[in-house]
Amino acid sequence: xxxxxxxxxxxxxxxxxxxxxxxxxxxxxxxxxxxxxxxxxxxxxxxxxxxxxxxxxxxxxxxxxxxxxxxxxxxxxxxxxxxxxxxxxxxxxxxxxxxxxxxxxxxxxxxxxxxxxxxxxxxxxxxxxxxxxxxxxxxxxxxxxxxxxxxxxxxxxxxxxxxxxxxxxxxxxxxxxxxxxxxxxxxxxxxxxxxxxxxxxxxxxxxxxxxxxxxxxxxxxxxxxxxxxxxxxxxxxxxxxxxxxxxxxxxxxxxxxxxxxxxxxxxxxxxxxxxxxxxxxxxxxxxxxxxxxxxxxxxxxxxxxxxxxxxx
Numbered sequence: 001x002x003x004x005x006x007x008x009x010x011x012x013x014x015x016x017x018x019x020x021x022x023x024x025x026x027x028x029x030x031x032x033x034x035x036x037x038x039x040x041x042x043x044x045x046x047x048x049x050x051x052x053x054x055x056x057x058x059x060x061x062x063x064x065x066x067x068x069x070x071x072x073x074x075x076x077x078x079x080x081x082x083x084x085x086x087x088x089x090x091x092x093x094x095x096x097x098x099x100x101x102x103x104x105x106x107x108x109x110x111x112x113x114x115x116x117x118x119x120x121x122x123x124x125x126x127x128x129x130x131x132x133x134x135x136x137x138x139x140x141x142x143x144x145x146x147x148x149x150x151x152x153x154x155x156x157x158x159x160x161x162x163x164x165x166x167x168x169x170x171x172x173x174x175x176x177x178x179x180x181x182x183x184x185x186x187x188x189x190x191x192x193x194x195x196x197x198x199x200x201x202x203x204x205x206x207x208x209x210x211x212x213x214x215x216x217x218x219x220x221x222x223x224x225x226x227x228x229x230x231x232x233x234x235x236x237x238x239x240x241x242x243x244x245x246x247x248x249x250x251x252x253x254x255x256x257x258x259x260x261x262x263x264x265x266x267x268x269x270x271x272x273x274x275x276x277x278x279x280x281x282x283x284x285x286x287x288x289x290x291x292x293x294x295x296x297x298x299x300x301x302x303x304x305x306x307x308x309x310x311x312x
Contacts, residue, residue, distance in 0.1 A: 001067070004110045005108070005109045008107070009105030009106060014103075015165050018129075020183075028138045029133050030053065031052060031053050031056045032049060034047055034065075035048050038085070042082030043082075060112075065113075065132060068108060068110070069130070085119055086121035095119075101120070102121065102125075104121070114134075115131070116131045117130050118131075149166065149183075149184050150199055151199065151215075162215045164182075165181065166181075166182055166218065167181050168192070168214065168215055169213065170206070170211055179216060190202065215291075220274055220293065222238065223268075223278075224236075225275070226261060226278065226279045232251070232257050233246065237282045240286050272296070273296035276293070290302075
């Protein structure tokens, strides 16, 4: 019997259960993927396999993969039938992917391989996509990608970073905006939408064409309340918008204003770190490091660089 470890996937792993570019697929050691549905009654298992790297699909891998899938299809396990699959999904909410679709993620690790399962418990859908990777290749790529994607100007000055899979908004010279998803390739290359660039090449092209670009801070709320420095007025700040809106909420003192802002933001689920990032972005632009909530502690105080990363 094959030994393996099974757990809910984390958000950083979710994107590897969808089709990748050839560059990322090669770097992560994608062997191929299995797609399956469990038929109308939920008890079938109609599957098809799609190759990516035939040279990695060794006899050792094929034997192990069959054993893993057959084990997961045993009675009571997640692939036994759609009822058991749905039971796993709905009793393990930590495996829910943050998408509009009803997707759940499970990671299975053996000694050499990683199997990333994207599950959908609904009738009439493909209930399983299983992407198969060389474990060390995938882990190495994800470790590097966790550093984020650098965006620089043509003089190599770093402007901002976004997480792998994050988005930027490109403001074109003719006053049109485009939002593009970006993927980490290595420290000097990035995929912007469907195009691969050296990070300096991207900066040069943007400057030559008169375009500008900034991060789309998806880790920030759509709007929040804050306090205007100096006057102590309660203001409303909106994500990716410069400036602020007057809330017209009266406060007798800065202390009372702080209590009101904390109450209102609490109802919105907005943290102090997010509030400070939003206020900074509204003043100086959402491309600056101060517009990223990970650069603040839980009380909204700026963190020294070595401590940054956990405030969210």
